[in-house]
Amino acid sequence: xxxxxxxxxxxxxxxxxxxxxxxxxxxxxxxxxxxxxxxxxxxxxxxxxxxxxxxxxxxxxxxxxxxxxxxxxxxxxxxxxxxxxxxxxxxxxxxxxxxxxxxxxxxxxxxxxxxxxxxxxxxxxxxxxxxxxxxxxxxxxxxxxxxxxxxxxxxxxxxxxxxxxxxxxxxxxxxxxxxxxxxxxxxxxxxxxxxxxxxxxxxxxxxxxxxxxxxxxxxxxxxxxxxxxxxxxxxxxxxxxxxxxxxxxxxxxxxxxxxxxxxxxxx
Numbered sequence: 001x002x003x004x005x006x007x008x009x010x011x012x013x014x015x016x017x018x019x020x021x022x023x024x025x026x027x028x029x030x031x032x033x034x035x036x037x038x039x040x041x042x043x044x045x046x047x048x049x050x051x052x053x054x055x056x057x058x059x060x061x062x063x064x065x066x067x068x069x070x071x072x073x074x075x076x077x078x079x080x081x082x083x084x085x086x087x088x089x090x091x092x093x094x095x096x097x098x099x100x101x102x103x104x105x106x107x108x109x110x111x112x113x114x115x116x117x118x119x120x121x122x123x124x125x126x127x128x129x130x131x132x133x134x135x136x137x138x139x140x141x142x143x144x145x146x147x148x149x150x151x152x153x154x155x156x157x158x159x160x161x162x163x164x165x166x167x168x169x170x171x172x173x174x175x176x177x178x179x180x181x182x183x184x185x186x187x188x189x190x191x192x193x194x195x196x197x198x199x200x201x202x203x204x205x206x207x208x209x210x211x212x213x214x215x216x217x218x219x220x221x222x223x224x225x226x227x228x229x230x231x232x233x234x235x236x237x238x239x240x241x242x243x244x245x246x247x248x249x250x251x252x253x254x255x256x257x258x259x260x261x262x263x264x265x266x267x
Contacts, residue, residue: 007067007070008031008032008033008034008067009032009033009034009035009036009068009069009158009159009190010030010031010032010038010055010066010067010068010069010159010190010192011031011032011066011067012028012029012030012031012051012055012064012065012066013029013064013065013066014027014028014029014063014064014065015027015028015029015051015054015061015063015064015065015066016028016061016062016063016064017047017050017051017054017059017061017062018062023214024047024050024214025047025050025051025054025061025214025215026213026214026215027064027214027215028047028051028064028211028214028215028216029216030209030216030219032190032192032207033190033206033207034158034188034190035185035188035189035190036185036190036191036206036207037181037182037185037191037193037204037205037206038190038191038192038193038205038206038207038208038209039193039194039195039200039201039204039205039207039208039209040052040192040193040194040195040209040211041194041195041196041198041201041208041209041210041211042194042196042210042211042212043196043212044196046211046212046213046214047211047213047214048163048164048194048196048211049089049163049164049194051194051211052086052161052163052192052194054066054073055068055073055080055084055161055192056073056080056081056084056086056161057073057077057080057081058086060074061073061074068080068083068084068159069083069084069158069159071083082157083157083158083159084157084158084159084160084161085152085153085155085157085159085160085161086152086160086161086163087148087149087152087160087161087162087163087165088163088164089163089164089165089167092148092151093136093139093144093147093148093151094136095135095136095137096135096136096137097135097136098132098133098134098135098136099123099128099131099132099133099134099136099139099143099147100119100120100123100132100133102136102147102151103115103118103119103122103123103147103150103151103154104116104118104119106151106154107119107154110154110155112154112155118154119132120132122150122151122153122154123150125150126146126147126149126150126180127146128143128146128147128150131143140173141168141169141170141173142169142170142172142173142174142176142177143173143176145165145166145169145173145176145177146176146177146180149162149165149177149180149181149184153184153189157189158188158189158190159189159190159191159192160184160189160190160191160192161192161194162181162191162192162193162194163194164194164195164196165177165181165193165195166178166195166197166200171244171248172248174200175248178200178203178204181193181204182204185206193205201222202222205222206221207219207220207221208220208221208222208225210225
């Protein structure tokens with residue numbers, strides 16, 4: 001029997017799901033290695049969020065099977081929930097509480113010892129120490145998302161699901177979140193990331209699965225996917241800076257303790 005420590009962190013086999021006459025998932029198969037970043041890439045309506053909801057036990061599949069951290073999502077949902085954390089498309093922080101209070105609250109809800117120390121450690125880890133005493137409602141989009149991810153890591157879940165984590169964020173905030181996700185994997189956390197942004201998958205993922213009309217049409221590393229297309233004829237052209245490079249050069253590097261949003265100034 002395969003050990004939990006050597007088995008894939010996530011295994012999906014033949015998962016299907018329909019809502020009345022709408023077939024959203026049509027037999028999905030893939031595996032995610034432990035400590036890796038796996039990107040589920042697809043356009044809106046491809047079935048990404050439905051699949052994440054099944055893997056996080058919020059929804060039952062019609063057919064097929066799935067395991068997370070060695071636990072079957074259908075027969076051992078409580079064990080799955082103890083092993084995972086889910087961050088949705090919009091940051092689930094309490095904007096009235098400070099950043100530190102948000103973290104302390106979650107630690108207390110999980111009945112962990114010394115929630116204050118846990119909160120301070122996470123604030124430092126996510127470069128939010130200076131902003132920890134401010135209300136979360138004054139945070140920038142990137143800071144709010146980093147706080148949201150920090151909250152999801154309380155209790156050290158081995159697997160984390162990030163569903164469209166950079167939706168609505170500006171270019172700087174997206175890079176902040178990308179750096180956070182990379183650090184998670186470097187620390188041994190398995191990350192399943194859903195996204196519709198090709199550059200996001202290219203920047204982050206060890207493996208990329210393309211979900212289209214409810215099925216995985218390709219699954220591989222970035223290099224493997226690029227080999228699916230014939231090589232283009234190479235011609236010399238002078239490299240021009242990208243808009244992202246121009247933007248970041250003009251505004252400078254981001255800071256963990258950015259100023260409050262414009263509508264909060266002078267409050």
